[in-house]
Amino acid sequence: MLRRTITRLAASAGALSMMAAIGACAGGAAPAGGGVAAGDTGEPLDGGTIVYGHQQEPECVFGGWIEQGYLSYQVLDNLVSLNEDHEPVPWLAQAWEVSDDGLTWTFTLMDGVTFTDGTDLTAEAVAYNFDHWIDGGNSTARAWLQPYFDAAEAVDERTLRIHLSAPYPRLSANLAQPYFGIQSAHALQTRSDEENCAAPIGSGAFVVEEWNRGQNILLVRNEEYTSWPANARHGGPAIVERVDWQFVPDPTTRTASLRSGETDAVYDVPAIEWEPLGDAGFERLKFVTPGRPQQISFTTTQGPFADQGVRQAFAYSLDREQIVETIGQGLIPYEGNGAVSQATPGYSQEAADAYSYDPARANTLLDEAGWSERDDAGYRARDGQRLHVVIPYGAGSIVNADGAAILQGVQQQAKAVGFDVELVPVPRAASLAGAYSTAEERDASVGYWTSVNAGILWINWRPSTEERPNGSNSAFYNDPELAQLILEANSEANRERQHALYREAQQYIADRALSIGLYPRLSTLAVAPDLRDVWQEHSQGGPVFHDAYFVG
Structure with missing residues (x-):
């Protein structure tokens, strides 16, 4: 060795x-x-x-991708850690409290902590990290904080105050994610982006010595x-x-x-x-990672899946549980919920059970949608046009080899009721360059988004506007009613009531067949x-x- x-x-x-x-x-x-x-x-x-031995190399040690989070967790400390019950426990922050109106969080920092560049951990340094994330230093951290973050204030050397524009009861739990690792403010201010990319300066258990x-x-x-x-x-x-x-x-x-x-x-x-x-x-x-599972989001603005009946037909055409269990061999669990995974607090089993395998129902829905013809290859057609759908996926990055095999099972089962599914493996470099990112390029997409709670729904379903585009809204579904329901859940302090609202949002997504689950993302x-x-x-x-x- x-x-x-x-x-x-x-x-x-x-x-x-x-x-x-x-x-x-x-x-x-x-x-x-x-x-x-x-x-x-x-x-x-x-x-x-x-x-x-790890399977993927990120562009930077610290960033908004889970592969970066795995690395940065070794180098950077967070304000809090998360225990097995999804509850935050002290880390750099030894204590915290929330104002009665839910708009001000006060964190008391650990004393005597030094970053590996010799500078001290102070409330001012942590406040600088928050501003850095919001200004684009970490897109995932920014996605979590918006639209709640207002300002970060250093009250004194050890007291940090976070001001919010709306209540955000699960803020502390979200800060346990490695996207919120604390870096030396001095390093962020004086080193180049390339230096901080390759070897971020934190107060963690390890230091980056060399990157080959x-x-x-x-x-x-x-x-x-x-x-x-x-x-x-x-x-x-x-x-x-x-x-x-x-x-x-x-x-x-x-x-x-x-x-x-x-x-x-x-x-x-x-x-x-x-x-x-x-x-x-x-x-x-x-x-089993909480958050959005590996799922299929349907393009709702154009193409065959703009029709809700066709989306439902696709869901009914699949015995997703059988596919996952066959490929997964006892390791990969089935996940029917397209909104959040079974490990996520506030999970809805009812939404997960919305579409069982029912090819007869799928055939009826396709007939009703006008896809009643069959071409020479046996695929459904309408007005001479084949029911062809393009589904790209991040090969080797977002979807591993087992996941690709599961998608091939989806392709074969959907064919039985007449869908011509074209699976497009997309290399990571092409994904980063924006390939298959628009509604015109794809009829559905495959992906996940890790999280610690069902607040991920806001990131995945926030309406996308010209002023505030949302590339994480993979279904291109802009629905003010759904958005308001999720915002209400995010700000609800009562845990039981919050989970009920999150379950209502999941059911809303399932009823409209906006997204269907396959399996949770595993580590x-x-x-x-x-x-x-x-x-x-x-x-x-x-x-x-x-x-x-x-x-x-």
């Missing part, structure tokens, strides 16, 4: 007590299966390098780390010395590297490998038996290496 020299921890009462605390603290995700046998007493080792583009990023332990979250498994700097974060796009190669000992942990485990890796003794971690890890206490943080499911250690 590509590890640095590691030393045995002294078998003193203090060392043994520390390692017991590592294993006992709450906050880590429990393994889904496999892993280390009960009673294993391998001696803990100090130092070493975790060689980790196309190969790996080397993270080195922050020896002065003092600001671990309340749900960390140990206090103090990271136990390992380095993390070699390698980019290995091919899933077969990633799995093979784990089996051969070239890597200590890998991400995005193929469904076909899930059970065999467990049987071979590897620990497996699985996180999966497989970890070698001699690497312990890797866990998944509870907002996005990314790996946490601060607490990890080797045994020998």
Whole structure:
């Protein structure tokens, strides 16, 4: 293995007590299966390098994409962390309170925290981060904060006040997402965009040492780390010395590297490998991401799916559960809800169950919509025009190999009732360049958006206007009634009432067949038996290496 020299921890009462605390603290995700046998007493080792195989390389370490969030979580600390119950716990913010009108949040910051450039964590520095996000420094953070954020104010060195234009009761939970990692204000002001892209300066457990583009990023332990979250498994700097974060796009190669000992942990485990890796003794971690699942959004402004009956016919033509269970092999769960996933607070099972497999109903709806002819290939047609629909998807980025196989199952089942589905795999570079982003280019689209609560509905369904375009409204559906319902839910302080409003919005989306679910976005890890206490943080499911250690 590509590890640095590691030393045995002294078998003193203090060392043994520390390692017991590592294993006992709450906050880590429990393994889904496999892993280390009960009673294993391998001696803990100090130092070493975790060689980790990840599937995608982002453009920057910090940014608005989940792949960036996984990386930046190792380097940047947040104001809060999220526990297993979706509740925020202290991190850089040791305490917080909300005014009676819900418009002012006051955060008390941890004392004595220093960024790795030597500058201090202050309320002024954190306020600068908020302004930086709103000004475009992180589009995902901005999408979450708008239209609620008004101003960030440093009351004194340790007191930060966030002023809102409307109540936003779940603000603290949203701030647990890695898109809200706090950077050194001095670094943001004095370094180039390229420098902050490649090696953002935070107060986290690791520091970016080197980025070999196309190969790996080397993270080195922050020896002065003092600001671990309340749900960390140990206090103090990271136990390992380095993390070699390698980019290995091919899933077969990633799995093979784990089996051969070239890597200590890998991400995005193929469904076909899930059970065999467990049987071979590897620990497996699985996180069902809250937020919008992998789903199909229909273009509602033009084309065949502008007709609600045709959208419903497409939904009824699919046995989505059978497709997902066949491809998923017990790893990938089915998700019928096109608005939010089953892991999301405020989830509506009724919306998830809206469209069961009913090809007879699908055929009737297509007849009623005028698609009653059949061409020589057996596809539906109207006025001599085939019922052809174009569905692009982010191949290898938004949709992995298992997801692509699920889409092929969709294509085959929809064909049986007469849909000619053209699946278009779109490389990430083309997606970033804007390919298939307009209503004229596609009839439906596939994608997800991770979240910590059903507030994601506002991002995905906010009406898109010329003044404020919303590229995340993938159905191109501008509905003031739906928008108002979501805004009301976002500002509702009573949790039960808020969830009821979110469920009403999900049902609204399901009734109109604006989006149909396929499966929730998963974060999966497989970890070698001699690497312990890797866990998944509870907002996005990314790996946490601060607490990890080797045994020998």
